[in-house]
Amino acid sequence: MATIASADELLPAESELRAFRLLRWRIVRSIIRQVMTEARLRAALIIALSALLWLGLFLMFVDGLRFLGSVNLSPDLYLQTVSAIISMFFAALLVMLFFSSGIILYSSLFRSRETLFLLTFPARVERVFLHKFHDAVLFSSWGFILLGSPVLAAYGVTAGAPWYYYALTLPFILAFIYVPAAWGAACCLLIMDRFPGSRRKFLAAGALVAAVVAAWAIWSTFARTSHDFLTVGWFQEMLSRLQISQGKLLPSWWLTAGLLAAAENMWAESVKFLVLLIANALFFRQVAVWIAETTLRRAISAMSSSPEAHRIVRSARRWQMLERFLIGLPGPVRLFLVKDLRIFCRDPLQWSQFLIFFGLLGLYFLNIRRFSYNMQYAAWVNMLSFLNLTVVGLLMSTFTTRFVYPMISIEGQRFWLLGLLPIRRDLILWSKFAFAVLGTLPPSCLLVFLSDVMLDVDTLVLVGHQVTCLLLCVGLAGIAVGLGARLPNLREESPSRIAAGFGGTLNLVVSTLYIVAVVVLTAVPAHCYLSGDFPVLLQFLSDRSTAQWWLRAMFFGGMMISVVLAAIATILPMTIGLRAFRQLDF
Amino acid sequence: MIEFCNVTRRYGSKVAVRGLNLLVRPGEVFALLGRNGAGKTTSIKMLVGLLRPDEGSIRVCGHDVVDRVRDAVGCLGYIPDSVFLYEKLTGREFLEFAASLRGLSRRESEERILRESQRFQLAEFLDTLTETYSHGMKQRLVFASALLHDPRVLVIDEPMVGLDPPSVRMVKDLLRALAASGVAVFLSTHILDIAEQIADRIGIVDRGELRYLGTLAELQAELSLPHSSLEQMFLELTESNGRPARIEQWRTLGSEPASERKSEGISGA
Numbered sequence: 016m017a018t019i020a021s022a023d024e025l026l027p028a029e030s031e032l033r034a035f036r037l038l039r040w041r042i043v044r045s046i047i048r049q050v051m052t053e054a055r056l057r058a059a060l061i062i063a064l065s066a067l068l069w070l071g072l073f074l075m076f077v078d079g080l081r082f083l084g085s086v087n088l089s090p091d092l093y094l095q096t097v098s099a100i101i102s103m104f105f106a107a108l109l110v111m112l113f114f115s116s117g118i119i120l121y122s123s124l125f126r127s128r129e130t131l132f133l134l135t136f137p138a139r140v141e142r143v144f145l146h147k148f149h150d151a152v153l154f155s156s157w158g159f160i161l162l163g164s165p166v167l168a169a170y171g172v173t174a175g176a177p178w179y180y181y182a183l184t185l186p187f188i189l190a191f192i193y194v195p196a197a198w199g200a201a202c203c204l205l206i207m208d209r210f211p212g213s214r215r216k217f218l219a220a221g222a223l224v225a226a227v228v229a230a231w232a233i234w235s236t237f238a239r240t241s242h243d244f245l246t247v248g249w250f251q252e253m254l255s256r257l258q259i260s261q262g263k264l265l266p267s268w269w270l271t272a273g274l275l276a277a278a279e280n281m282w283a284e285s286v287k288f289l290v291l292l293i294a295n296a297l298f299f300r301q302v303a304v305w306i307a308e309t310t311l312r313r314a315i316s317a318m319s320s321s322p323e324a325h326r327i328v329r330s331a332r333r334w335q336m337l338e339r340f341l342i343g344l345p346g347p348v349r350l351f352l353v354k355d356l357r358i359f360c361r362d363p364l365q366w367s368q369f370l371i372f373f374g375l376l377g378l379y380f381l382n383i384r385r386f387s388y389n390m391q392y393a394a395w396v397n398m399l400s401f402l403n404l405t406v407v408g409l410l411m412s413t414f415t416t417r418f419v420y421p422m423i424s425i426e427g428q429r430f431w432l433l434g435l436l437p438i439r440r441d442l443i444l445w446s447k448f449a450f451a452v453l454g455t456l457p458p459s460c461l462l463v464f465l466s467d468v469m470l471d472v473d474t475l476v477l478v479g480h481q482v483t484c485l486l487l488c489v490g491l492a493g494i495a496v497g498l499g500a501r502l503p504n505l506r507e508e509s510p511s512r513i514a515a516g517f518g519g520t521l522n523l524v525v526s527t528l529y530i531v532a533v534v535v536l537t538a539v540p541a542h543c544y545l546s547g548d549f550p551v552l553l554q555f556l557s558d559r560s561t562a563q564w565w566l567r568a569m570f571f572g573g574m575m576i577s578v579v580l581a582a583i584a585t586i587l588p589m590t591i592g593l594r595a596f597r598q599l600d601f
Numbered sequence: 602m603i604e605f606c607n608v609t610r611r612y613g614s615k616v617a618v619r620g621l622n623l624l625v626r627p628g629e630v631f632a633l634l635g636r637n638g639a640g641k642t643t644s645i646k647m648l649v650g651l652l653r654p655d656e657g658s659i660r661v662c663g664h665d666v667v668d669r670v671r672d673a674v675g676c677l678g679y680i681p682d683s684v685f686l687y688e689k690l691t692g693r694e695f696l697e698f699a700a701s702l703r704g705l706s707r708r709e710s711e712e713r714i715l716r717e718s719q720r721f722q723l724a725e726f727l728d729t730l731t732e733t734y735s736h737g738m739k740q741r742l743v744f745a746s747a748l749l750h751d752p753r754v755l756v757i758d759e760p761m762v763g764l765d766p767p768s769v770r771m772v773k774d775l776l777r778a779l780a781a782s783g784v785a786v787f788l789s790t791h792i793l794d795i796a797e798q799i800a801d802r803i804g805i806v807d808r809g810e811l812r813y814l815g816t817l818a819e820l821q822a823e824l825s826l827p828h829s830s831l832e833q834m835f836l837e838l839t840e841s842n843g844r845p846a847r848i849e850q851w852r853t854l855g856s857e858p859a860s861e862r863k864s865e866g867i868s869g870a
Contacts (some may be wrong), residue, residue: 021672025704038687045689046731132685135704136648137675312670316653319612506688506732523693 031142041147055500061517064524069165076169084173087453087556095544098275099260104166106260106268108159109195114225118218122509123147123154124209124311126317132314144200144307152196154515163188167274167496174279179285183277185288187270193296194266198302208310211317219367226371230378232259258550288501344449347438351446352453355422357486359454365418371509372410380466396470401529401538403466404480405530408487411455411528415495420522421498421513423592427599440597442502448589451492460484476541479574490533490584491526497588498522500596529584540569602627602754603621603648608657610643611844617643619809621657624723625787627753630780632796633789634831635806636839641789642682644806645758648787649679662753674701677754678747682762684739688732692723692742694733696749703750705797710749717745720775721768736763744772748779755779759796807839 050058078448083096124130124147133143164184171180261268273288334353341349360366381401426433426443433443463484467477502518513519544566603625608619618640624630635641646652648658650670659666664673686844688693693714700710721741726734733743740763747755761769773852776786776799790796796803797817805813813820820834821827827835 021675025675026702030701030704034698037701038690038698041694042687042689049689128683128685129687133702134651134673135681136699137671137704138702139671312650313653316649319652426608516738 026137028139028142031138035142035146039435039568040307041296045138057517057521061521061524064521064528067460068524068527069161070163071076073165073169073382076166077172077458080169080173094275098271099168101275102265102268102271103260105163105191105270106265107266108163109191109265110225112155112192112195113160113202113215113243114222115158115199116196116343117152117203119154119509119511119515120148120151120200120203121207121218122318122511123150124203125315126509130315130522136316137307140311141304144304144311148200148303148307149198152192155196155199156192157520159192160188163185166529171278174278177280177282179282180274183285183289184274187274187292190289190292190296191270194292194299197296197303200297201306204303204306204310205316207314207318211314222371227373230375249469266295269295285487312555314515341425345442347436347442348446348449350449351443353585355450359418368417368544369414372413373462376407376410376462377465380469384451389425396472397476397542398531400467400470400480401534401542402470402471404483404538405534407459407462407466407484408491408530408534409527411459411491414455414522414524415451415491415526417511417514418454419492419495420445420499421504421510422447422450423496423596424503424507424513425510426503427505440599443592444496444589444593444596451495452488455491456485456488459488475570479537479541479570483533485578486531486533486581489529490581493585493587493589494526494529495522497590497592498525500592500599503595503599529580532580534579536573536577537570540566540573544570602629602662603631603787604658604660605644605648606658606660608644608647608654608659610647610652611642612643616809618621618647618654618806621811623804623811623814625785627783627785629801630776630786630788630799632803633787634793634796634803634835639806639852640809641806645756645787645789647795648756649677650674662679675836676752677756678750678752680740680743680747680755680757680760680818684743684757686731686734686742689730691730692727693733695742696727696746699746700749705750712750713749714745717748720748721745721771737765737768741768752784753786754787755785759790760788761790761792769795788812788859793831793835803831805835805838812838815839 020352021126080097126143127147130143130147133146134140167184168181169183170176208216256459269292269474273285274293276282276288277285317416337356338349338353341352344352423444426447433440460481463480464477467480472480498518498521502521504513504516504518507516544563603623605621605623607616608621609616615769621644633641633644643652645655648661648666650666650673653667661673662676664670664676683848687698690698692696696714696717697710700713705713714727718727720831721744723738723741723745726738731739734742734816755776757776760772764772773795780786780801788796800817802816803820804811804812813823815823817831820831821829824837826834826837
């Protein structure tokens, strides 16, 4: 029989920490071993694709910074401009990290069976919190590292930074990530403790407020300037607008100032900012721990008695009407479509994210004339229209990665039910495909149409963009559904964690490459054709009209290749996915 | 050992547990019975510190489960109805983690893991990842982890789920043996045969209220059904079948079964 000892005596904090570290190490080791023995090719592919994406971003940022250097600016103004751009970039990431870590922590702390399991042991609540908090930080920050590190590396290369600039980058990034993650965690805990009954509505409202603030910031930053584009006056006006990102109390500014100081060979100044960031990271981490200590158990208990846990929804009639409206589709596909739409609409976290992203983009497109310069230049308008198309495509790829890719994994957990239904398994997958296409096609076509109308592009481009949009939606749906079926994660219950995992990352990378390929195939010939800028072609062809004919042919040729690419992007992953899904055991 | 003092717990407007008073002593096997949604799992979750009572208090080994939750859960072992395991750990690694969170030294941990692996016949799969385990294997592993630290209180929600007949027999014997060594065993189950075979006392909950508390013999005497099975008496108490259930009749007539007037374990009904 165990002797009577208090939990503190029984389990010293150091032993507890060792136990959790050992747990994490053993899990990581086990996963690595499994990947190395069972999925070596898959791991190599994802590493190669991620490296390719990183390299692409790095080269793009190097090019951008070199272009900035080529504009006739004084060294001071150049440095200020670079500082403002990097500050703005990291300020935006600061906000995103705050939200993503809060949301991921909510699902991993409050909706996880592991938390409940750990709380039945005499472990300290703060240790349980930190265990899950570090998971959330890892899941929410991989994108930050993928996006942030090429920016910093590109700046180091173009500025000719000393070696310690690169050495300091990692501690700067780690300390920086901790601050918004701790804010997000603290807010998540407080919301769950104070508003357990309306947490989803609260989160949706918070996200909406953030979106409105972001829209206002974009609006005021990119409004038309009183100076000509890329002149000294224009730069100064833009700098004054970007002041908001250079607030001296913002961690993103400390990061920027510290790394710019390192690049300028001022190591003492750089270390000062690093220490400031680390001190704040530790402080806010401690604040989050204190909040967890007092609220976590209470919040978990309160959550289960909140009305949200026992919601009753009465809305059968409108769904029946929708089902009837989807004529032409096979019965089971309609049923699955309506079921998925129901789930989507009943989860404010899902539809609010969708609404915010598409809403913000719509707002931007509606005001594109206000933001754009040199509307009279066909080349500029054309480039902008293709950039907008790319942004819509990337947004769709995040939608398919976040919402469509995890659907098969989530469905797979109930596969015992689906597997017993008297329907062909293929229909389940095709219903997901239909859901993805129907969910992305109308908003993306509308957005691109809006952008093209506001930019007053050529009819040829407008029609081409609508076709490209269709190709993107179909291809992205095929990739997400196919990969989701081929790489299901049947053990994870949180869609955000499924999306942030290996398969989700692969889906995002493949989707991005597909978007880039399709847009480049259609954009480059159209850009040359409409801008009349085709010197290379003129070298080989005798007259301008022949060159124009060739460009038109290239435009349609690019379109045709895009159609073929879309067919491959749809058919290949769907075939692989269908094959895997048919063989899935339950 | 386990004390529920006038405990009430609500889910929104629904009262899941109402005014529960209960005392389970060392060396006793207590079975809480009831239909789905009667309040059994809520009572257990409050007992292990996962839910907090809205009113009243619960003490385990003298520790309040809200104010001194770590001390309270430190002296109990808990086997939930749906088990959680780290799928990327082997059974042994899982047990080592559980042992370290219970404050056992490395040596104690090794000894106890050996003991439990023999008791639950885990040896042949202890060094494989738990993601490959069947439901029964998982259940046996969780039993082993709950007993590693020799708890003074054992709380089990549906103890026989997924176990094969030899394991069921072994668990029944084990629970009796644990009780004989002074452990208080608190279990909730739908399987009335198990309660009938191993429980010293039973409690029957219905719609959040403890309707009956006492031994099987006392219940037979209360209902004037001397040779009835627990199943018959349970249905008699909780199923109306078009006529008022016995508990409803007692309430209507203003009389109470004798067991409810006992000094310990008085229901709030």
